[in-house]
Amino acid sequence: MRQIVLDTETTGLNPRTGDRILEIGAVELNNRMLTGNNFHHYINPERDSEEGALAVHGLTTEFLSDKPKFAEIADEFRAFIAGAELIIHNAPFDIGFLNAEFKRLNLPPVHEQVHGVIDTLVQAKEMHPGKRNSLDALCDRYGVSNAHRKLHGALLDSELLADVYLAMTRGQNSLSMDEEVVAPVDGAILEIVPLAEVIFQAASDDELAAHEATIAGLDKAVKGQCIWTAVSTAPAA
Incomplete structure (x- = not known):
């Protein structure tokens, strides 16, 4: 099964008020193995980042000014994710931003282009109720080194999430084992496909x-x- 672990960085928190994507990073898994086939672009969001967002990712307007706009990388990105299962931490956030960008270009929403979406934040909350389930917390819990993570970066965070996801789901078919899991994302119900048969x-x-x-x-x-x-x-x- 082809899976894409994906993360974005944005100018703020709300695409409905005009915030935009300024970085996309994604790594490919094939049958739970990293392939080295990655996707990464900095993007000119055509607006400044909010102060809080800038403190998180550190990507200034000046740095992004000569980078391609989303419209220029949209086809390459769509080809990369086409038909794959997406793995995202707090998926509604990233999916909401991607759908806003696609809507500007009159392109179909994410759920019409991929096989399904797994939200690792939902998984983590079910596996570790009452505990912190941020990416940093999960790295600590599963022994994934994030010592080099000073600021958020889409590609680095995707690589860390891939390691966390593989550790979280090692030896596991799905959250319900025998049943398929569905997760609502931006109004759509997306299928989460079981990873493999459980071996006893x-x-x-x-x-x-x-x-x-x-x-x-x-x-x-x-x-x-x-x-x-x-x-x-x-x-x-």
């Missing part, structure tokens, strides 16, 4: 013996039955 491997005799020894130790520690023993030996209803 029976424990060896040595592993079973080690398990029994661990449970026995827990029973001894609580001077009775630990919760595992109590549940596993309870009579059927």
Whole structure:
């Protein structure tokens, strides 16, 4: 399966008030392997960044003034994502900006050009409820080095997210295992395709013996039955 891990940087927070994309970065996965086929462009947004956004990405109006406009890279970008499954952290934000750019050019929205969208923020919140699930927090949680991330950058953040996503989903078919997952993005329901079949491997005799020894130790520690023993030996209803 071809997947594209994608991130954007923008002039502000709201495309409906005229904020624009100023950087797109994306890395390709094929069958959960990085291919080295990346997409990256700085873009002249034709407006200044808001002060808060500039503090995040550091891309000044002067630096972006000679970069191509979105219309100039739109066809290349559409060809790169065509038919792929997109992986985005906080997908509605990036999809909203991309759809605004496509609408200016009378082009179809994202969901009509790709196979589906996975929102890793939604996944992370379900896997780690009540915890911080920013990209930096997930890098820390999954041992992905982000020491070189001083400012946000679309390509760097895509590379980090690819590593985080692979760590989050290692050995996992989908969030519901047997069922396909759908996520609403900008009013559209996009299919999340299961990654692979789940493989079950029976424990060896040595592993079973080690398990029994661990449970026995827990029973001894609580001077009775630990919760595992109590549940596993309870009579059927």
